[in-house]
Amino acid sequence: MNAPSTNQSIAAGDAGAGAPVAGGGRVRTPWTEFWRKFRKQHVALVALAFVLLLVAVAILAPWIAPYDAENFFDYDRINQGPSWAHWMGVDPLGRDIFSRILSGARLSLAAGFFSVALGGLVGAGLGLLAGYYGGWWDRIVMRISDVLFAFPGILLALGVVAILGSSMVNVVVAVSVFSVPAFARLVRGNTLVLKQMTYVEAVRSIGASDWTIVMRHILPGSISAIVVYFTMRLGTSIITAASLSFLGMGAQPPTPEWGAMLNEARADMVNAPHVALFPSLAIFFTVLAFNLLGDGMRDALDPKIDRT
Amino acid sequence: MASYFLKRLLGLAPTLLIVAVLVFLFVHMLPGDPARLAAGPDADPQTVALVRKDLGLDKPMPEQFVSFFGRMLQGDFGTSLRSKRAVSTEIAERFMPTLWLTVTSMVWSVIFGMAIGISSAVFRNLWPDRLGMTLAVSGISFPAFALGMLLMEIFSVQLGWLPTVGADSWRHYILPSITLGAGVAAVMARFTRASFVEVIQEDFVRTARAKGLDERLVIFKHCLRNALIPVVTMMGLQFGFLLGGSIVVETVFNWPGLGRLLVDAVTMRDYPVIQTLVLLFSLEFILINLVVDLLYGYINPTIRYR
Numbered sequence: 001m002n003a004p005s006t007n008q009s010i011a012a013g014d015a016g017a018g019a020p021v022a023g024g025g026r027v028r029t030p031w032t033e034f035w036r037k038f039r040k041q042h043v044a045l046v047a048l049a050f051v052l053l054l055v056a057v058a059i060l061a062p063w064i065a066p067y068d069a070e071n072f073f074d075y076d077r078i079n080q081g082p083s084w085a086h087w088m089g090v091d092p093l094g095r096d097i098f099s100r101i102l103s104g105a106r107l108s109l110a111a112g113f114f115s116v117a118l119g120g121l122v123g124a125g126l127g128l129l130a131g132y133y134g135g136w137w138d139r140i141v142m143r144i145s146d147v148l149f150a151f152p153g154i155l156l157a158l159g160v161v162a163i164l165g166s167s168m169v170n171v172v173v174a175v176s177v178f179s180v181p182a183f184a185r186l187v188r189g190n191t192l193v194l195k196q197m198t199y200v201e202a203v204r205s206i207g208a209s210d211w212t213i214v215m216r217h218i219l220p221g222s223i224s225a226i227v228v229y230f231t232m233r234l235g236t237s238i239i240t241a242a243s244l245s246f247l248g249m250g251a252q253p254p255t256p257e258w259g260a261m262l263n264e265a266r267a268d269m270v271n272a273p274h275v276a277l278f279p280s281l282a283i284f285f286t287v288l289a290f291n292l293l294g295d296g297m298r299d300a301l302d303p304k305i306d307r308t
Numbered sequence: 309m310a311s312y313f314l315k316r317l318l319g320l321a322p323t324l325l326i327v328a329v330l331v332f333l334f335v336h337m338l339p340g341d342p343a344r345l346a347a348g349p350d351a352d353p354q355t356v357a358l359v360r361k362d363l364g365l366d367k368p369m370p371e372q373f374v375s376f377f378g379r380m381l382q383g384d385f386g387t388s389l390r391s392k393r394a395v396s397t398e399i400a401e402r403f404m405p406t407l408w409l410t411v412t413s414m415v416w417s418v419i420f421g422m423a424i425g426i427s428s429a430v431f432r433n434l435w436p437d438r439l440g441m442t443l444a445v446s447g448i449s450f451p452a453f454a455l456g457m458l459l460m461e462i463f464s465v466q467l468g469w470l471p472t473v474g475a476d477s478w479r480h481y482i483l484p485s486i487t488l489g490a491g492v493a494a495v496m497a498r499f500t501r502a503s504f505v506e507v508i509q510e511d512f513v514r515t516a517r518a519k520g521l522d523e524r525l526v527i528f529k530h531c532l533r534n535a536l537i538p539v540v541t542m543m544g545l546q547f548g549f550l551l552g553g554s555i556v557v558e559t560v561f562n563w564p565g566l567g568r569l570l571v572d573a574v575t576m577r578d579y580p581v582i583q584t585l586v587l588l589f590s591l592e593f594i595l596i597n598l599v600v601d602l603l604y605g606y607i608n609p610t611i612r613y614r
Binding site for chain 2: 153154155158159161162163235239242243246247248249259262265266269270273276277279280283284287288291292295
């Protein structure tokens with residue numbers, strides 16, 4: 001299969017839908033091929049492990065946190081640094097920072113995941129339509145996404161929050177807006193390539209409807225690219241969501257959102273720098289993990305890079 | 309070239325009109341009654357009605373838009389609800405600090421980012437590459453506000469070398485521009501590397517080496533120019549990122565610039581300031597894209613303008 005650009009060779013293999021042919025005893029599906037290349041990238045593997053750990057923490061936070069993130073106050077240890085009782089120290093109100101970081105993981109991951117999912121869904125839909133039907137619809141969608149693509153995301157998000165008001169749900173909506181054009185471009189590009197393929201022509205010749213062709217035969221061909229982009233986008237979205245909370249336009253105190261925690265910590269940087277340090281590190285390592293994982297997945301799907 | 313430039317400049321007019329319409333609609337979508345906001349929280353219904361008539365908010369929407377647009381063309385952007393001063397004065401005062409901050413960030417991050425990118429590509433898979441790319445992926449992962457607070461804690465609070473907040477001397481620019489530029493430098497490094505790695509594998513590079521050209525000349529003359537086109541595109545995109553990033557960084561460093569003005573205006577629902585700032589940011593943004601398009605022709609003479 002001679003696919004022209006990076007992600008399509010595997011993508012088109014997916015869409016081919018035939019059972020993979022066993023060769024030399026081992027079945028080589030696009031998946032095993034992907035895994036074979038992915039597992040050689042040790043950095044990406046570590047990132048994957050960290051992401052899985054984060055997800056576990058996010059789900060189990062209320063049970064594994066040593067103290068209540070919002071309603072436990074240790075008035076004797078206000079602003080104290082890390083100790084055995086409080087691993088990451090205590091904040092100016094006497095709350096346990098470690099517990100708040102754990103609970104914050106849930107918020108940050110959820111904000112990142114849902115905003116990219118929403119943006120990806122809308123963007124992929126628009127991209128499929130634009131790529132498949134072409135014409136004026138294509139031109140309008142691409143024009144708008146060109147403008148949106150380059151427009152500063154946080155400015156756009158700020159505008160959305162200004163209209164809808166400050167809350168975590170609105171932050172998710174605001175952040176999702178600027179994932180839309182990127183997904184639209186990506187899926188449109190893939191669709192343009194895939195709709196020229198012989199198998200699509202074959203499906204059309206047996207009388208399949210546009211809906212069947214797009215959903216069952218073209219969309220699956222973009223899934224791998226979408227998943228990689230989804231991962232890479234998560235990091236940026238988590239940062240933007242945290243930035244909005246930092247500016248006071250997302251999660252409101254006492255919610256243990258990492259960006260909001262940093263904003264609260266600003267008041268007392270001289271006496272209690274550790275209050276700012278741990279949320280910073282939490283955001284950094286989370287975003288870093290998603291970025292490294294995304295890079296690794298991209299390289300594993302790239303047919304030009306082999307046996308790295 | 310000149311006629312192309314003129315054509316593009318004229319092409320800005322409809323784009324700006326569309327942006328103006330969007331901004332106008334956007335302000336009308338803001339929750340809360342602007343007349344009540346302008347009159348103040350303690351105003352009685354009569355006063356609110358009076359203010360509404362005064363601001364022309366009782367007229368139909370198209371009429372309001374025409375007068376809004378007409379006043380804007382004359383340089384009248386209304387009065388800030390918060391400070392009761394002309395929006396144009398508010399913005400004029402804060403324009404330069406943001407511009408300088410953006411420019412200094414852009415300059416250092418482009419130089420630094422490209423240097424890392426080039427050395428990573430030249431020493432591909434060797435230690436300069438590993439170090440450079442580790443720095444770069446950290447740079448895109450560290451949120452600007454956290455970096456700003458960290459730098460301020462180390463260099464201003466602990467070591468006392470640099471001032472914390474304000475924009476009075478060149479020393480005030482150091483930490484904010486490092487903070488603002490770090491993300492851009494990281495993106496530029498990754499992008500330059502990717503672009504360079506492709507160019508280095510081209511046939512003409514092999515030819516240049518084969519004819520015994522000095523490696524430095526091959527890299528900086530033959531590769532750089534060819535690798536630069538996508539890099540310049542990215543630079544244009546990053547300017548937009550800087551405009552957005554300045555909002556966060558200005559809040560951290562209490563910078564007297566447009567970004568913080570916007571945050572304050574959104575928090576206070578100061579809609580004349582919001583609409584003017586969004587228009588201004590859009591205009592800057594459109595102009596930067598125009599400059600990027602023109603730069604293409606300078607770097608790559610085979611691009612013809614029509």
